[in-house]
Amino acid sequence: MTSNASTGSTLWGRSVISGETTVSYLLNHQVFASQDLHLARDVLSDLNSIDALDAIGTNRNVDVAIHFAELAGIGLIYASFGGGRVYIETPAIDEENLFFMFVTSGSAQVQHGKYECNISSDLGLVRNMRLPLSATEDNFSTLGTQLSLSLLRAHAQSLTGHDVIRSDLVFDPALDLTRPETRHVRDTLQYVATALDGPLTQFDGPHIRTELRDMLLTNILMLLPNSYSDVLNGRPAPMAMPHYVKRARDYIHAHAAQPIGLQELVEYSGCSYRTLQSAFGETFGMSPMVYVRMVRLNGAHNDLLVAEDGDTVATIARKWGFAHIGRFAAMYARQFGVIPSETLRRRF
Known part of the structure; x- marks a missing residue:
C-alpha cells in the first residue's frame, strides 16, 4: 500500500518537494502512502476520512501520506498531500472530538461549518469533528492531534478542582500563531511527535507517555483561547x-x-x-x-x-x-x- 515519492525524497524527516524543504513528522509511524489518486481516495473513504479527494490544475500528481502514532490514549496525526493543489471534503463524524491542526507546509482555503479561513504557518485550525470540512490545499501538510471533549474536560477538572467547570468546553477555531502562547502549543506538539519518533521508539514506558500526554493537554487548555480560559x-x-x-x-x-x-x-x-x-x-x-x-x-x-x-x-x-x-x-x-x-x- 505504500509507495515512494516521484516528486521528492525524504531524508531524516525533511521532505524536498519541488525545490522546497519542509519538515515531516512521525516517520516511523506511516500507515498509508500512495501516489495513486484513486487508491488514496478509496482507502481514505473506507476509513471515513474523506468524502472527496481530487487533484486540481495542470499538475494532477498527488503524493498522499498519513502517519499516526498513539500516545496514552490520544492520537497524533501527520498528513501530507504532495506538491500540487488538492481539493478535499471530509464528513461530519458523530463523536465529541476536536482536531487541533497546525500547518507544516503550504496553505489551504478551508470551509469548516460556517467558519471560513485560509490556514497556513501563521494560522492553524481547531476542527469540531461534528462539522463537515472542505478545503483547497496547496503543497499542504499538517501535524495535529485529535482529542475527545470528555478527556479535555476531565483534565481541566484535574487542574482546577471538580466543581469549577460547569459549562460546555468551546475553543476558538482559529489557532493564531502570532501569539507566543499558540506557538508554544505547536512547539509542544512537535516535541512530543519527535519524541515518539526518537527515544520512545526504543523505550515504551507508560509513565513517560502519560506525562507527555498530560503536558500536551495542559498546554492546550491553558494557552489556547477557550470557554474555560478564565477559570484555568x-x-x-x-x-x-x-x-x-x-x-x-x-x-x-x-x-x-x-x-x-x-x-x-x-x-x-x-x-x-x-x-x-x-x-x-x-x-x-x-x-x-x-x-x-x-x-x-x-x-x-x-x-x-x-x-x-x-x-x-x-x-x-x-x-x-x-x-x-x-x-x-x-x-x-x-x-x-x-x-x-x-x-x-x-x-x-
Missing part, C-alpha cells in the same frame, strides 16, 4: 459571586506581584475569615491563598513566554513572589506540565 488562568470568571469574593479576587489580580496575606484579604473584602474561605471554595473550588498562587504562577508563565534575552527563571520567579526556585519549579510543573526552564528555552 485564574482570571475573573463570568459567574455570580458574593461581592466580598469579587473584592478579594480583584485585589489579588491587582496586587499578585506583591506580598498578599490572608488577613489582608479578609480586611479588604469586609467579611470574616471563615466566610471568605467558604465562599472562595464554593466559587472557585480552592482557598484564597491557593488562588493567589495560581494567579502568580500564570503571571510567571506568561512572562517566561515573552522573556527577553538575559531574563532568567530565577528573576521571573522572584518577581512573582517565589523565593525558593526549587519549590517554584515543582509547582510550575504541576500546573503547566513542563518545567519553567523548558518554557523559557522554547520561547520565540
Whole structure:
C-alpha cells in the first residue's frame, strides 16, 4: 500500500518537494502512502476520512501520506498531500472530538461549518469533528492531534478542582500563531511527535507517555483561547459571586506581584475569615491563598513566554513572589506540565 515519492525524497524527516524543504513528522509511524489518486481516495473513504479527494490544475500528481502514532490514549496525526493543489471534503463524524491542526507546509482555503479561513504557518485550525470540512490545499501538510471533549474536560477538572467547570468546553477555531502562547502549543506538539519518533521508539514506558500526554493537554487548555480560559488562568470568571469574593479576587489580580496575606484579604473584602474561605471554595473550588498562587504562577508563565534575552527563571520567579526556585519549579510543573526552564528555552 505504500509507495515512494516521484516528486521528492525524504531524508531524516525533511521532505524536498519541488525545490522546497519542509519538515515531516512521525516517520516511523506511516500507515498509508500512495501516489495513486484513486487508491488514496478509496482507502481514505473506507476509513471515513474523506468524502472527496481530487487533484486540481495542470499538475494532477498527488503524493498522499498519513502517519499516526498513539500516545496514552490520544492520537497524533501527520498528513501530507504532495506538491500540487488538492481539493478535499471530509464528513461530519458523530463523536465529541476536536482536531487541533497546525500547518507544516503550504496553505489551504478551508470551509469548516460556517467558519471560513485560509490556514497556513501563521494560522492553524481547531476542527469540531461534528462539522463537515472542505478545503483547497496547496503543497499542504499538517501535524495535529485529535482529542475527545470528555478527556479535555476531565483534565481541566484535574487542574482546577471538580466543581469549577460547569459549562460546555468551546475553543476558538482559529489557532493564531502570532501569539507566543499558540506557538508554544505547536512547539509542544512537535516535541512530543519527535519524541515518539526518537527515544520512545526504543523505550515504551507508560509513565513517560502519560506525562507527555498530560503536558500536551495542559498546554492546550491553558494557552489556547477557550470557554474555560478564565477559570484555568485564574482570571475573573463570568459567574455570580458574593461581592466580598469579587473584592478579594480583584485585589489579588491587582496586587499578585506583591506580598498578599490572608488577613489582608479578609480586611479588604469586609467579611470574616471563615466566610471568605467558604465562599472562595464554593466559587472557585480552592482557598484564597491557593488562588493567589495560581494567579502568580500564570503571571510567571506568561512572562517566561515573552522573556527577553538575559531574563532568567530565577528573576521571573522572584518577581512573582517565589523565593525558593526549587519549590517554584515543582509547582510550575504541576500546573503547566513542563518545567519553567523548558518554557523559557522554547520561547520565540
